[in-house]
Amino acid sequence: MIEVQSLTFRYEVSERDALRDVxxxxxxxxxxxxxxxxxxGKxxxxxxxSGIIPHAFPGDFYGAVRVGGLDTADNRLTDLSRLVGTVFQDVDSQIISSVVEDEILYGLExxxxxxxxIGDRLTAALEQVGISSLRERTIASLSGGQRQKVAIASLVALRPQILVLDEPTGELDPFSSRQIFTLLRTLNREHGMTVVVVEQKIMLLSEFADRLAVLNxxxxVKEGPVRGVLSDIPLLERIGVNCPRAALFSSLLAEKTGTEVPVCVSAEEAVEAARRVMG
Ligand SMILES: Nc1ncnc2c1ncn2[C@@H]1O[C@H](COP(=O)(O)OP(=O)(O)O)[C@@H](O)[C@H]1O
Ligand SMILES: [Mg+2]
Incomplete structure (x- = not known):
């Protein structure tokens, strides 16, 4: 469990709070x-x-963050990283080895x-992430989606309770993006990992996440089950977040026909809703 309590943070060099009373x-x-x-502030x-703040970035930190019961401010980053595995936005800066298995071994050692x-953990991590066949490949020969999976596998090998990912599909095409989310779902549902992911592709995210938190x-400014958050279209528009088309469609359909239409999060649901309304 992650508990964020009255968290306010301002980077040392900054004039304004990056997070306010979260x-x-x-x-x-x-x-x-x-x-x-x-x-x-995502x-x-x-x-x-992950504890990188306050440990690696100087600034004013108020409030508390507890991960698995540990207060991040009172525990070392190395201890916190056993609980929380992080995939950074720039995944390439995170990969240090030149061969896939070495990257995973590095973390284990x-x-x-x-x-x-070590051998068993390496094999299991590759299997869980579905990249056993890439074991001996060089990192340079991999696609963006494959490198993303290597980064995830090297964390999974360390068996953290929580995976935190920053825009993991930012550089990926739609097919690979979906693969990454499918993988995250497997790790979440079958391996019991808690997943927290920042993502711009809201439609895709909405299909996989249980809850959404909206930062502005x-x-x-809003947190709750996916459909509840997506139903607040005025809020999303006001803060400049691209509202998924299916959600926009269902809200327009309700407005134009004066009927009750549940919030849709996929094209399939939108088609189904339209069918029902058209009778
Ligand atoms: N290392 C840093 N030093 C100073 N200010 C930063 C730093 N990183 C981010 N900020 C500032 O903190 C705010 C939140 O940034 P960030 O968390 O990167 O937002 P997001 O991920 O949602 O784009 C922004 O105003 C940004 O300029
Ligand atoms: Mg960011």
Missing amino acids: NLTVPDGAFLGIIGPAGA TTLLHCM NFGVPHEE DGEI
Whole structure:
């Protein structure tokens, strides 16, 4: 579980708060999506969840963040990283080895995993992420989606309770983007990992996340089950977040026909809603 309590943070060099009085609880097993316009504080909030803030970025930090019961301010980053695995926005800067299996081994050795366990953990992580066939490939020969999976596998090998990802599909085509989310769903549902992901592709995110948190100007302006959040179209438009078309469609359909239409999050649902209204 992640508990963010009255969190306010200002980077040392900055004149304004990057996060202001943020309160958020992410229960174990949740799949939370975070959306919001550029500069809203999404990356900063993820850094606070992983402990990178306050440990690696100087600034004014008020409030508290607890991860698995540990207060991030009172615990070392190395201990926190056993609980929370982070995939940064620039995934290439995170990968240090030149061969896939070395990248995963590096983390396992660094974490002091006993030697006799390392082989099994490596094989299991590759399998869980579905990249066993890439084991001996060079990183340079991989596609963006494959590199994203390597970064995820090297975290999964360390068996964190929580995975935190910053725009993991930012550089990916629609097919690979969907693959990454399908993988996150498997890790969430079958391997019990809590997933927190910042994502611009709201339609895709909405299909996979259980809940959404909307950040704007350092504040959480809405949080709740996906459909509830997407039904507040005026809010999303006001803060400049691209509202998924299916949700826009269902709201227009309701407005124009004067009937009750549930919020749709996929094209299939929108078609179904239209059918019902047209009788
Ligand atoms: N390292 C940093 N130093 C100073 N200010 C920063 C730093 N990183 C982000 N900020 C500022 O904090 C605010 C939130 O940024 P960020 O968390 O990166 O937003 P998002 O990920 O939603 O685009 C912005 O105003 C940004 O300029
Ligand atoms: Mg960001």
